[in-house]
Amino acid sequence: MxxxxxxxxxxxxxxxxxxxxxxxxxxxxxxxxxxxxxxxxxxxxxxxxxxxxxxxxxxxxxxxxxxxxxxxxxxxxxxxxxxxxxxxxxxxxxxxxxxxxxxxxxxxxxxxxxxxxxxxxxxxxxxxxxxxxxxxxxxxxxxxxxxxxxxxxxxxxxxxxxxxxxxxxxxxxxxxxxxxxxxxxxxxxxxxxxxxxxxxxxxxxxxxxxxxxxxxxxLFLDRYLTSKDELITGVYCPFCFYIPMQRMKRHWHCPDCSTKSRDAHMLALRDYFLLIDSKISNQQFRDFAQLSSRDIASRLLISTNFPSSGTTKGRFYFPPADLFNVTILDKKGFA
Structure with a gap:
């Protein structure tokens, strides 16, 4: 089996x-x-x-x-x-x-x-x-x-x-x-x-x-980075891969190709879990996604339906079990 x-x-x-x-x-x-x-x-x-x-x-x-x-x-x-x-x-x-x-x-x-x-x-x-x-x-x-x-x-x-x-x-x-x-x-x-x-x-x-x-x-960060501060933060465009997209009127807007997305932050969260840690707080999400509003970050995190623990400022969100179950690489190498 x-x-x-x-x-x-x-x-x-x-x-x-x-x-x-x-x-x-x-x-x-x-x-x-x-x-x-x-x-x-x-x-x-x-x-x-x-x-x-x-x-x-x-x-x-x-x-x-x-x-x-x-x-x-x-x-x-x-x-x-x-x-x-x-x-x-x-x-x-x-x-x-x-x-x-x-x-x-x-x-x-x-x-x-x-x-x-x-x-x-x-x-x-x-x-x-x-x-x-x-x-x-x-x-x-x-x-x-x-x-x-x-x-x-x-x-x-x-x-x-x-x-x-x-x-x-x-x-x-x-x-x-x-x-x-x-x-x-x-x-x-x-x-x-x-x-x-x-x-x-x-x-x-x-x-x-x-x-x-x-x-x-x-393994990867030690080999290819001297510090995590080198990482480019922000939500990336699912169409042209430009970073960062901007949050405007409940959508993510790409200033490079004008793509609009409601859920591009899900891709950023996936990158965070792959590269940074196995849990994320509201503050960490704001820093990584380049969001200034705690309320917007909170709504976006709640909308993911990711597993979570803790309350208010002590709440952490965790990747669901199937988040990394990707079966196809696209032409740009995105998994």
Whole structure:
């Protein structure tokens, strides 16, 4: 059963929100654009494994796509997690073309393209191994029985060629092309025939995986900003992306293309939750949306029907569970 469906990964959504709000001359803008292009290619590639996962017994397998779970100040991300009563399976999916050399001496991935140009990437085997460790720590905190955790690096580009150092071919037990995925999972089922988790424990883990899933804000802001003060604030135009729109007569007006919108502030709120915090007050909303009126801000926040807590000046609003369930990237990259 698919518990968390595949949507645009939070790393892409956070990156797109940050790109919208970076000044045009920011030195990190070009780097961020390149990062997003690679992540989009990865997202499109990740969808190619869904056909194979559809053959799994939905009564036995719980499937979670794009989990971002907290570990200390940061989060760790898992492309796809398969959870059963017997074991957990981490799938690190890569959509990289060319000849891929998994260098086990220096623990790096070297891609050689058709023109013979070499390019280095972080070792996905090391990445997946670290995810295993972090997931194990996460599950320990839930005080559930220890469960075996396996991982694999799934190469979904059908044109890529896989190579490694002489004598290191054993890594291909965990690195393989997408069509081998079901065979590998079936082999694991034979290795782990014993049920470890009860139905109650599986439900507990599932609830916590969904509840703890959170945008990787700090990862991006630390990498691309020196201060949050660099972010461009204001409500952006849903048509031309101009910032800021102006609030006039119960509408948002774009001074650049003359678009009028009643609910453009919803997009600004989404950016706030992606980049700044998981809760927002009236004052914080006014500062971010460039609103001067507390009453207007209050009416707009109430109209969202977002979950809230507290009263008057102590009231905070929280993103609804489905706010980040975006499935399509538009031509401008907006998630």
């Amino acid at each position: 698919i518990v968390k469906r595949r949507t645009v990964p939070l790393k892409i959504q956070v990156g797109e929100a940050l790109l919208r709000r970076l000044p045009e001359g920011a030195f990190s803008r070009e780097e961020l654009q390149g990062d997003l292009e690679r992540r989009r290619a990865g997202y499109w590639g990740e969808q190619s494994i869904d056909h194979y996962l559809s053959f799994l017994d939905e009564k036995k397998y719980l499937i979670f796509h794009d989990l971002n779970l907290p570990r200390g100040e940061y989060t760790f991300q898992i492309d796809t997690l398969l959870l059963t009563a017997n074991l957990a399976i981490i799938l690190e999916v890569k959509n990289i073309a060319g000849t891929l050399f998994f260098d086990q001496l220096f623990h790096q991935l070297i891609r050689t393209n058709a023109n013979g140009k070499e390019e280095g990437f972080p070792d996905p085997i090391t990445q997946a191994s670290l995810q295993k460790y972090q997931l194990n720590e996460f599950l320990h905190e839930l005080q559930v029985p220890d469960i075996p955790i396996e991982y694999a690096v799934v190469i979904c580009n059908k044109h890529s060629i896989l190579k490694t150092n002489p004598g290191q071919e054993k890594i291909f037990r965990k690195v393989f092309k997408t069509p081998h995925l079901l065979n590998w999972i079936q082999a694991l089922e034979k290795m782990y025939p014993k049920e470890v988790l009860s139905s109650k424990e599986l439900r507990k883990i599932s609830r916590q995986l969904i509840k703890k899933n959170t945008p990787p804000r700090k």
